Amino acid sequence: xxxxxxxxxxxxxxxxxxxxxxxxxxxxxxxxxxxxxxxxxxxxxxxxxxxxxxxxxxxxxxxxxxxxxxxxxxxxxxxxxxxxxxxxxxxxxxxxxxxxxxxxxxxxxxxxxxxxxxxxxxxxxxxxxxxxxxxxxxxxxxxxxxxxxxxxxxxxxxxxxxxxxxxxxxxxxxxxxxxxxxxxxxxxxxxxxxxxxxxxxxxxxxxxxxxxxxxxxxxxxxxxxxxxxxxxxxxxxxxxxxxxxxxxxxxxxxxxxxxxxxxxxxxxxxxxxxxxxxxxxxxxxxxxxxxxxxxxxxxxxxxxxxxxxxxxxxxxxxxxxxxxxxxxxx
Ligand code: AHG
Ligand code: MN
Ligand code: MN
Ligand code: MN
Numbered sequence: 001x002x003x004x005x006x007x008x009x010x011x012x013x014x015x016x017x018x019x020x021x022x023x024x025x026x027x028x029x030x031x032x033x034x035x036x037x038x039x040x041x042x043x044x045x046x047x048x049x050x051x052x053x054x055x056x057x058x059x060x061x062x063x064x065x066x067x068x069x070x071x072x073x074x075x076x077x078x079x080x081x082x083x084x085x086x087x088x089x090x091x092x093x094x095x096x097x098x099x100x101x102x103x104x105x106x107x108x109x110x111x112x113x114x115x116x117x118x119x120x121x122x123x124x125x126x127x128x129x130x131x132x133x134x135x136x137x138x139x140x141x142x143x144x145x146x147x148x149x150x151x152x153x154x155x156x157x158x159x160x161x162x163x164x165x166x167x168x169x170x171x172x173x174x175x176x177x178x179x180x181x182x183x184x185x186x187x188x189x190x191x192x193x194x195x196x197x198x199x200x201x202x203x204x205x206x207x208x209x210x211x212x213x214x215x216x217x218x219x220x221x222x223x224x225x226x227x228x229x230x231x232x233x234x235x236x237x238x239x240x241x242x243x244x245x246x247x248x249x250x251x252x253x254x255x256x257x258x259x260x261x262x263x264x265x266x267x268x269x270x271x272x273x274x275x276x277x278x279x280x281x282x283x284x285x286x287x288x289x290x291x292x293x294x295x296x297x298x299x300x301x302x303x304x305x306x307x308x309x310x311x312x313x314x315x316x317x318x319x320x321x322x323x324x325x326x327x328x329x330x
Pocket of ligand 1: 100214244
């Protein structure tokens with residue numbers, strides 16, 4: 001028992017990043033530093049999330065964000081923490097956040113990277129103590145170094161992402177990310193304030209027993225979605241829907257399964273945002289051996305429009321299940 005409870009002596013995130021960087025002779029360390037900055041902000045938000053009920057940062061701000069959603073205090077708090085960490089880290093020249101309409105210039109005009117971020121995903125779950133997350137997507141800037149970042153830096157398309165990942169503030173807090181060489185998971189040890197390598201090479205099962213969808217919108221869903229869901233039920237698959245994309249996604253990554261956010265009457269291209277929800281999670285799922293489509297099209301191949309907060313339907317998870325749905329969408 002002592003052995004089992006002993007503090008993990010495994011690899012810290014820091015050691016892992018340094019080892020990975022050493023494998024790439026041309027790596028100059030900026031991306032490594034950027035990942036450290038994201039992990040730092042994640043630790044700070046983790047602390048805020050864990051004490052939200054005590055520090056009066058639950059509840060709504062009283063205003064709406066650019067999405068037309070009632071902004072939660074923790075949405076704003078998380079947004080501030082990530083902007084501050086990325087600004088102070090020096091490697092990120094600009095940020096696109098769900099919580100801000102325009103691009104946020106950090107002032108690091110020689111920073112090589114830009115970050116698109118959903119600082120707090122699953123806001124409706126904050127006040128009821130259900131898991132929530134952060135989703136991030138990293139691009140190398142293409143605009144002129146030394147000047148301000150521009151929209152084009154964020155509109156390079158899903159396959160131009162150099163890294164993507166999420167933090168899940170769940171029963172344990174985890175950081176899961178890819179830099180294009182597989183998917184790696186780290187678990188946060190609160191007592192030490194460190195992320196430790198816990199899942200070196202995450203692969204999603206080809207098929208799985210779970211489908212995740214908001215059945216409340218059943219009568220708004222397109223026919224291809226309803227017929228697919230009916231098939232899932234005929235096969236007695238398990239329905240699991242947390243209402244936090246990061247939590248549903250992470251569970252399905254291990255159990256196998258499919259998460260669906262289809263178009264509805266009210267949201268004809270779905271609710272989830274392409275640049276900081278669909279693209280990063282699609283890169284991760286392909287790196288883990290899964291598939292992500294918007295219906296007939298593969299998410300990472302959907303070209304962005306000029307709208308930085310554009311939405312897209314999302315069907316993501318085990319290859320066999322998502323391809324079956326994609327065939328129904330064609
Ligand atoms: P966010 O809290 O960042 O706005 O995203 C919420 C998303 C996603 O996390 C979740 O799966 C979905 O909204 C739930 O939407 P419904 O309540 O419409 O099912
Ligand atoms: Mn939101
Ligand atoms: Mn979200
Ligand atoms: Mn959000």
